[in-house]
Amino acid sequence: MAKVIVSGEARKDLITIRMYIRDELLNPTAADRILHELRRTVEGLQSFPRQGKSLDAMIAVHTEYRYLPCENYCIFYLENDEEVVIVRILHQKQDYLRALFLQK
Numbered sequence: 001m002a003k004v005i006v007s008g009e010a011r012k013d014l015i016t017i018r019m020y021i022r023d024e025l026l027n028p029t030a031a032d033r034i035l036h037e038l039r040r041t042v043e044g045l046q047s048f049p050r051q052g053k054s055l056d057a058m059i060a061v062h063t064e065y066r067y068l069p070c071e072n073y074c075i076f077y078l079e080n081d082e083e084v085v086i087v088r089i090l091h092q093k094q095d096y097l098r099a100l101f102l103q104k
Helices: 008-024 030-046 096-102
Strands: 003-006 067-071 073-079 085-089
Touching: 003 008, 003 030, 008 030, 008 085, 030 067, 030 073, 073 096, 085 096
Parallel strands: 003 085
Antiparallel strands: 067 073, 073 085
């Protein structure tokens, strides 16, 4: 079983997702449901760390990133035999390439 580590950026993403759905869309029930599903999906990576697809499938450049869709979001992560590092959790319509590779 792999150890799952959630990066600081991914934690910020979860907070932003919750606040947006709860406060901007005024739907706290949906915010709780979506956060629950995201957490459940992340926890599933403990047992099946390679269940996501390689990001290579979406871009023409080789990268070690994998992604796993959940609700309207994608969980981007890196994995090896011992651990899974959740790097970002982004809405499917966000510019994930910029978020993963250009922004610090």
